[in-house]
Amino acid sequence: MKSLxxxxxxxxxxxxxxxxxCGKNETYVIGSKQHxxxxxxxxxxxxxxxTAGYSVDRKFNLGGTKIVFNALEQGDIxxxxxxxxxxxxxxxxxxxxxxxxxxxxxxxxLGIQTLEPLGFNNSYAMGVHEDLAAETGLxxxxxxxxxxxxxxxxxxEFLEREDGYPSMKAHYGLPQSADGIEHALALRAIVxxxxxxxxxxxxxAEIDHFSLVxxxxxxxxFPKYLALPIVRGDLPEEVKQLLNVAAHTLSDKTMAGLNYKxxxxxxxxxxxxxxxxxxxxxxxxxxxxxxxxxxxxRTVEHLYLAGIALLAATLVALSISIAVYxxxxxxxxxxxxxxxxxxxxxxxxxxxxxxxxxxGTLPAIVALFLYSLLPIIRTTVTALSTVDPVLLQVAEGLxxxxxxxxxxxxxxxxMPAIFAGIRISAIICIGTATLAAxxxxxxxxxxxxxxxxxxxxxxILIGAASAALMxxxxxxxxxxxxxxxxxxxxxxANRISNEPVVA
Amino acid sequence: MASDPIHCVEFENAGKYLGExxxxxxxxxxxxxxxxxxxxxxxxxxxxxxxxxxxGLYRPDEGDVRVLGENIPNKSPHLFRRKIGYAVQGAGLFPxxxxxxxxxxLAKLGDWSSDRIRARLxxxxxxxxxxxxxxxxxxHELSGGQQHRVSLCRALMLEPKLLLLDxxxxxxxxxxxxxxxxxxxxxxxxxxxxxxxxTHDYREATKLAHYLLVLGDHGIEQHGALHxxxxxxxxLFLRELVETEAVA
Ligand SMILES: Nc1ncnc2c1ncn2[C@@H]1O[C@H](COP(=O)(O)OP(=O)(O)OP(=O)(O)O)[C@@H](O)[C@H]1O
Ligand SMILES: [Mg+2]
Numbered sequence: 001m002k003s004l005x006x007x008x009x010x011x012x013x014x015x016x017x018x019x020x021x022c023g024k025n026e027t028y029v030i031g032s033k034q035h036x037x038x039x040x041x042x043x044x045x046x047x048x049x050x051t052a053g054y055s056v057d058r059k060f061n062l063g064g065t066k067i068v069f070n071a072l073e074q075g076d077i078x079x080x081x082x083x084x085x086x087x088x089x090x091x092x093x094x095x096x097x098x099x100x101x102x103x104x105x106x107x108x109x110l111g112i113q114t115l116e117p118l119g120f121n122n123s124y125a126m127g128v129h130e131d132l133a134a135e136t137g138l139x140x141x142x143x144x145x146x147x148x149x150x151x152x153x154x155x156x157e158f159l160e161r162e163d164g165y166p167s168m169k170a171h172y173g174l175p176q177s178a179d180g181i182e183h184a185l186a187l188r189a190i191v192x193x194x195x196x197x198x199x200x201x202x203x204x205a206e207i208d209h210f211s212l213v214x215x216x217x218x219x220x221x222f223p224k225y226l227a228l229p230i231v232r233g234d235l236p237e238e239v240k241q242l243l244n245v246a247a248h249t250l251s252d253k254t255m256a257g258l259n260y261k262x263x264x265x266x267x268x269x270x271x272x273x274x275x276x277x278x279x280x281x282x283x284x285x286x287x288x289x290x291x292x293x294x295x296x297x298r299t300v301e302h303l304y305l306a307g308i309a310l311l312a313a314t315l316v317a318l319s320i321s322i323a324v325y326x327x328x329x330x331x332x333x334x335x336x337x338x339x340x341x342x343x344x345x346x347x348x349x350x351x352x353x354x355x356x357x358x359x360g361t362l363p364a365i366v367a368l369f370l371y372s373l374l375p376i377i378r379t380t381v382t383a384l385s386t387v388d389p390v391l392l393q394v395a396e397g398l399x400x401x402x403x404x405x406x407x408x409x410x411x412x413x414x415m416p417a418i419f420a421g422i423r424i425s426a427i428i429c430i431g432t433a434t435l436a437a438x439x440x441x442x443x444x445x446x447x448x449x450x451x452x453x454x455x456x457x458x459x460i461l462i463g464a465a466s467a468a469l470m471x472x473x474x475x476x477x478x479x480x481x482x483x484x485x486x487x488x489x490x491x492x493a494n495r496i497s498n499e500p501v502v503a
Numbered sequence: 504m505a506s507d508p509i510h511c512v513e514f515e516n517a518g519k520y521l522g523e524x525x526x527x528x529x530x531x532x533x534x535x536x537x538x539x540x541x542x543x544x545x546x547x548x549x550x551x552x553x554x555x556x557x558x559g560l561y562r563p564d565e566g567d568v569r570v571l572g573e574n575i576p577n578k579s580p581h582l583f584r585r586k587i588g589y590a591v592q593g594a595g596l597f598p599x600x601x602x603x604x605x606x607x608x609l610a611k612l613g614d615w616s617s618d619r620i621r622a623r624l625x626x627x628x629x630x631x632x633x634x635x636x637x638x639x640x641x642x643h644e645l646s647g648g649q650q651h652r653v654s655l656c657r658a659l660m661l662e663p664k665l666l667l668l669d670x671x672x673x674x675x676x677x678x679x680x681x682x683x684x685x686x687x688x689x690x691x692x693x694x695x696x697x698x699x700x701x702t703h704d705y706r707e708a709t710k711l712a713h714y715l716l717v718l719g720d721h722g723i724e725q726h727g728a729l730h731x732x733x734x735x736x737x738x739l740f741l742r743e744l745v746e747t748e749a750v751a
Binding site: 394487 | 583589590593597600641
């Protein structure tokens with residue numbers, strides 16, 4: 001029996017090692033956060049390297065500054081575009097305004113190098129309708145003092161944060177008070193001339209779309225959010241040179257224009273980046289994937305994530321269950337721990353894997369693996385410890401060894417329950433794997449995240465429906481396999497004994 | 504150690520402690536070989552416990568038990584148990600195995616040749632009056648009586664010298680039970696194995712057994728050849744059984 005458990009564990013270990021081995025590769029990995037602008041900048045960097053003949057792995061849609069920056073620090077990605085203000089506040093946790101040189105020096109200590117700024121500054125700004133600007137001649141924030149009757153409506157965040165409107169009001173000596181409003185509503189209201197001033201980002205796609213004018217921050221209240229690629233210091237010089245391709249070429253207006261093309265015109269990010277690179281005399285070799293190609297690729301990734309995680313979880317859970325089912329002081333806490341793992345929200349569990357395993361496929365698989373353990377352990381332990389004791393006594397009395405009794409009596413009789421556990425885990429795996437994209441694990445979630453980011457409902461639906469379809473197909477396959485390997489009356493007996501007793 | 508051909512089991516002052524009490528102590532009796540010995544006694548008197556001491560499912564807490572001329576080995580008890588057939592109340596067939604697998608599994612796991620297995624299986628099915636075409640069926644596709652016959656075949660598959668039966672026929676209707684009892688008598692006559700049969704059915708004991716062992720609250724109350732014992736019942740339990748039977 002011990003050897004059986006060891007055997008199962010060895011297979012599980014081998015599976016995990018093989019996957020871990022796949023984590024490293026020689027291509028360059030470019031990251032991006034989950035918003036359009038970061039995505040476009042990521043594409044610019046990626047296509048530049050591809051055009052120069054390097055192969056590139058895109059880890060886009062990573063869930064937030066901490067995750068992307070950690071990935072860069074750990075070498076899971078080699079470059080991405082960040083903003084100076086974000087580096088100062090979120091990464092260096094500095095309240096004082098830092099110069100680019102100071103930022104550069106601080107990052108160098110972490111082994112990370114800043115490249116040349118791209119040219120634009122994506123910070124908060126005050127926006128008014130162009131008609132209002134024309135009527136009043138407003139072009140600077142300080143001039144707002146002269147129009148005390150203007151109606152100010154700001155996003156809740158800007159209205160409430162300390163460095164938001166309260167500070168700005170004091171800094172500029174503005175007389176107006178302000179109310180809160182949803183950002184999307186604010187833009188519509190400003191077009192309808194129901195409100196006059198609202199907060200925007202300087203590179204918002206909406207600026208052109210809604211015919212807005214950005215007022216000049218003439219007293220320099222807003223911190224700078226200068227976009228610039230940051231890369232691992234150990235990259236070859238040649239690659240760093242290439243990643244400097246767009247240095248000082250993107251004005252606020254140009255960037256807003258690119259955002260507009262993706263966000264409002266719904267052009268593929270790859271095409272928009274390619275078109276812009278052409279203006280820099282870089283003839284990108286990028287071919288935009290068709291939706292079908294993407295779907296196939298993501299589906300394969302999804303199956304890979306869920307499949308490997310499920311296989312490893314099945315082997316480990318079976319080994320653990322077989323080793324402990326007869327020892328109740330051990331099996332209870334183990335089931336408890338596995339249960340505890342499952343109460344961790346899946347997104348949190350995925351995020352927790354990042355400091356341990358970086359980003360990409362491996363941490364996603366580990367998280368899915370941990371998530372799938374419980375159903376299998378619980379059903380297996382219960383099934384193994386509730387086999388009819390008369391049958392076990394007969395087996396022992398006839399001369400079955402402990403292992404023979406396990407293999408030929410307990411396990412076959414527990415099969416329907418074990419199968420049910422694996423099936424539940426498979427469905428959980430497929431569902432949860434849609435979140436793997438959050439930490440660069442790929443899968444169908446990539447389509448969903450992309451759809452969310454580009455406000456493309458079709459993409460979201462395709463991603464979600466494919467995952468659901470996959471779950472249904474897997475469920476059917478399990479049913480078929482179960483019919484093949486478990487005698488009908490054993491499965492039936494199990495169904496009956498598992499049904500709730502109705503008084 | 505010299506083997507004892509006339510006794511299949513020798514209890515030497517054996518006692519078994521279970522839970523918080525002695526089930527029995529000082530059991531000092533030899534069970535004759537090549538005969539059927541019935542153990543009767545009230546419920547809870549320790550019949551099943553005594554049987555389990557024989558195939559080593561329990562170890563005695565005092566005294567000794569010798570089976571087929573040897574002490575029960577501590578190492579590889581399963582090899583020892585394969586020399587002893589075992590059948591329990593309600594047949595206890597493995598529901599996920601076919602009839603053939605139920606009977607032949609251990610022979611296959613051991614190193615029996617497939618020819619030998621097939622020959623033995625066919626013999627046993629024939630001897631117990633089962634159709635050869637039942638081999639591929641599952642236990643739930645058989646009648647209760649047929650299941651008990653299969654259970655006997657399974658116990659006898661490995662050609663044991665000794666057969667242990669714990670109320671094997673108690674859960675079947677009277678007519679079927681009668682048929683199986685007849686089949687059992689026939690089998691024992693042909694194969695001449697030793698058998699120890701636990702039963703609470705006095706009629707079954709007198710019908711099948713050559714030797715009787717009466718278990719009381721604290722151990723063996725009486726034992727001996729069937730006729731000697733029922734002619735002169737000294738055990739209170741047995742005297743009541745004999746008298747009830749005489750009236751009926
Ligand atoms: N595992 C156990 N732990 C504690 N006590 C036990 C255990 N097994 C049996 N006993 C007790 O030992 C005594 C003998 O049990 P045993 O099963 O041998 O009786 P039995 O004569 O076979 O009874 P029955 O005719 O009802 O089958 C009973 O009092 C029973 O409660
Ligand atoms: Mg009993």
